[in-house]
Amino acid sequence: MAAPELELVIGGMTCASCASRVQRTLDRLDGVHATVSYATGVATVHTSGALAPTALVAAVEGAGFDAAVIEHGMAHGVVRGSDDDTVRLLYRRLVVAVVVGIPVAELSMTPAAGPPGWRWVLLALVLPVALWCAAPFHRAALRNARHGATSMDTLISLGVLTSTGWSAYAMLTSAGALYLDVPVFVTVFLLGGRLLEALARRRTGAVLRALEALRAQDVTVLRDGHERRIPAGELLIGETVVVRAGDLVACDGVVVAGNGVVDTSTMTGESTPVEVRAGEQVFSGTVAVSGPLDVRADGVGAGTRLAQLIRLVERASNEKAGIQRFADRVCAVFVPVVIAGSALTFLSWIAVSGIEPAVTAALAVLIIACPCALGLATPTALLVAAGRGAQLGVFLKGSAALESAHAVDTVVLDKTGTLTTGRMTVRDLVTAGTQPAVLVGRAAAVLAGSRHPLAAPVVALGVSSWGALAEAEEPCGMPGLGAAGTVDGHLVLVGSPLLMATHGVATSEAVDARVGRWEAAGHSTVVVAWDGAVTGAFALGDAVKPGAAAAVDHLRRMGLRTILLTGDNEGAARAVAAAVGVTEVAARVLPAGKIELVERLQAEGRTVAVVGDGVNDAPALAGADLGVAMGSGTDVALAAADIIVVRDDLAAVPLAIGLARRTRTTTRVNLAWAFAYNVAALPVAALGYLSPVVAGAAMVLSSLFVVTNSLRLRSYGR
Incomplete structure (x- = not known):
């Protein structure tokens, strides 16, 4: 027996390493195997059945994240709602950081020529950026710290708070330069990257919501000899469903009465709707073009082929990995090393030269290592590629x-x-004893009122050839066979070869031979006859x-x-x-x-x-x-x-x-530069050869390289 499966929606994940930590936490439980998707915020958990869902939730919460058990298929609405809130809040924080912070940061890098206390005004304006705008990084860093873990958020938070705190200390003691630009630039760059990520995450559930839209909400069933309209969720296996023209089929089943045409493209991809009659199968998510049909429900709810389709998409989406996971894995090692290096730098310098050079060198290590370029490497390349791609279609x-x-x-x-093209057109025609124009005109006149999908191409050809079609007298449709009507005094039959055989129409060897070749090539055929003999046929197909x-x-x-x-x-x-x-x-x-x-x-x-x-x-x-x-x-x-x-x-x-290949290469170069820059710059900063101002400038230049390299994608395809 397969292990029971359930889903948890996970809150508080900020990077792929968070998803990995949640997955490791769940996998440590007895009889549990979990797959956690950072993209969807959903954990799919297989258990032995002996573990209560509350134990799973408690384990995730013990790791520092929020969790809730959700019903199958409902996760994506929950995630979408939470991601909508995240996008709105990130956008507000980014706007405040840009509007308030950047002008202040630019002024802080110029000599203080203003009135007394001007620098304190700058600090007061920077504080909302450092504390409120950067709050998501601080909260994530604090949560990680409580559980003995670090992430990119840890380094971002330390860089922002340390540079802001040192600036306040320097203003109080006149100890040295101010670095108010650092918390602003770091916050703006990283919030921008996080916003792009949240927007992409919000789109992840769109496919599953679109598939859910194919589910019929209501269904007409025969109960006690009467038709009743009920919610589709109340439909039972074995009941008879009445499907009329335009209805979504609500179940998988077999037609027990009636003839009609069903558009099966959602399930099979076939361009031509198919005729169905008693004994043939229909599937949930398809649409009745004509009817009515009485269908015996053999599969309902989660047992339909459409539900299986939804599960296939959900499984495949959760298995996808992102390039940013590479950066997060490196950061899991890089961040603790940088923090330890900064602390070691501080202790070494304070033993040799005192508090001010110790703080300066330690702060330089934190600032120059702040992974701004890491955060920009992927979203910046994606943004430029998206713009160039839009120009290229x-x-x-x-x-x-x-x-x-x-x-x-x-x-x-x-x-x-x-x-x-996905649209049926007349690909060829053959005549027997008549002119092509007459064949087209009479067939189109008979089919002008038909709703059969094969009628439209013939009618369209007739309109283009004749302009105004003649009116057929006493037109009538014959479900599953074709149509008939009187045109120019002739009883014209238009439809399948079976229609001709049913009415005893004399065949034509030339027409039969051509029809055989058409059908061998996969074309649909429409045969035309009047005065008791076949007079021609059309080959209908989908044009390349x-x-x-x-x-x-x-x-x-x-x-x-x-x-x-x-x-x-x-x-x-x-x-x-x-x-x-x-x-x-x-x-x-x-x-x-x-x-x-x-x-x-x-x-x-x-x-x-x-x-x-x-x-x-x-x-x-x-x-x-x-x-x-x-x-x-x-x-x-x-x-x-x-x-x-x-x-x-x-x-x-x-x-x-x-374009995808070029963008991927650009992103790899960005990441390689970001890591190489940090590896080369950290020892220089630790040895005291870089002031925090120079370190901050180097950090910005590193980000500028990433942005400039990404902008090269604008020339792709020229």
């Missing part, structure tokens, strides 16, 4: 794209909406996007393996693959199968990018090393991806991967 959503883009060697391409073949060729020239993955039939998939130059094809693959393919490729050592646009692509997008969503796709796909191609042009995909 590419949006990088977060650090996951940077983490894996450099290593991507396999690109899995969805078919419908990615390589193709302009530039798709060139984009695939570009990916190959980048050394990337390409695979076409679709829920559509084999013939349609092979036809599109041949048109764009993809040699590997996986057809008729459901959402669970798509992520299974991604995981299989990853198990082979491949680093996989998935390009898609539909709800059914969301698990694969979330589980891939790199998810790329086309901007014309569904909200679910856009939320699940790491990269969004804003313009509906596949040529932007290799451009997006290239």
Whole structure:
């Protein structure tokens, strides 16, 4: 039996090392295995069943964090609400720090030419920045200290408080220079980075909320021979659900009565809605185009395929790692070393030269080591890349794209909406004993009032050819077969080959041969007949996007393996693959199968990018090393991806991967510089060769290097 699973929402985490500490705390409990996501603020816990949820909460709180048990699927609303509050508060703190602090810091670096007491006014203005604006760092540092731990927040807090305290001491005793600029710059830079992080975190739950929106809220059931409207959560297995045109299907089940058309694109990715009749399956999250249908509920609630889809996305999202985790791991060692080095510097200097040089050298060590550049390394590069990407029609959503883009060697391409337009059009036609214009005009007239999805392309062709269509007399629809009507005195039948066989229509060898070739290529067919004989047929298909073949060729020239993955039939998939130059094809693959393919490729050592646009692509997008969503796709796909191609042009995909690679390289250079700078500068500061003012300037210059290096991304693609 699988271990029971529950989720905790975790509060108070400020970096990836916090998530690691929560996970280690939970894993130390008997029979517990936990996965803690800093991105979502959620801990997924598997237990042996013998441990009460309250014990899990108590363990997390004992480590210095807040925790609450949540119902499955509700975590993301809780996290979104808390992140909204965090973003608002960080924004207010940052605005105050910029508006009040920066002008004051600039004045504090100039000789005091103002009236007596002017410096005290400056200090009074800096104090709100050092105490209130920097409060998140102070609180995190204090919480860590209570549990014998340190983080980047510890060093930030010490640098801000020490420089502010020393400035106040120097003003009281005239002991030396003021460093009021240091707490301001440190606070502004780090609050900006923290705000960017909070904004990205707030977006994390969007995919799961979008999937939840596909759940039907109410459902019509047959009880005691009468239709009743009930909440979907009250639906029971075995009950009969009535699904009318436009309704979301609320369960997985089998049609027991009725004929209709169902849009299954959310679950299968097929561009063409499918006709269903008694004995055929339908799934939760799909939409009835026509009906009504009576459906026996075989899967409800958490037992539906849609619920499984939500769990797949949730699992894949929680497994993603961020590049900033590297900086946090280093800081776990770096911060205690810096604090110890500062204390050792103070003790060494006070034994040799007295209090003032000791404080100066120790403060220089703290200030020059303050990891401003570390905090800026990732968000600054992301910010510049986001701006350049917007100009190129590419949006990088977060650090996951940077983490894996450099290593991507396999690109899995969805078919419908990615390589193709996603819209059915008339791809070809054949006539027998009539003119093409007559065939188009009469077929379009009969289908003009039809709601069948295959009717629209024929009607559109008729309108473009004729302008105004003739009116069909006594038009009637035949569910699952087609439509009929009288046009120009002829009884015209338009529909499937089965419709023709049912009405004893004489076939045409030329038409039959062409229809066979169309169906082998994956096209849908519409046959037309009048006066008792077939007079022609249409091939309907999804057109390949302009530039798709060139984009695939570009990916190959980048050394990337390409695979076409679709829920559509084999013939349609092979036809599109041949048109764009993809040699590997996986057809008729459901959402669970798509992520299974991604995981299989990853198990082979491949680093996989998935390009898609539909709800059914969301698990694969979330589980891939790199998810790329086309901007014309569904909200679910856009939320699940790491990269969004804003313009509906596949040529932007290799451009997006290239931009992600360049941004990742820039971020690594930023981090390497930040660490190297600290390693080189710390001994110089400890030996007394740097005053706190010079140390503060060096710290700012280090951050300036990071920003300048990131700005180089603005030239990408030129």
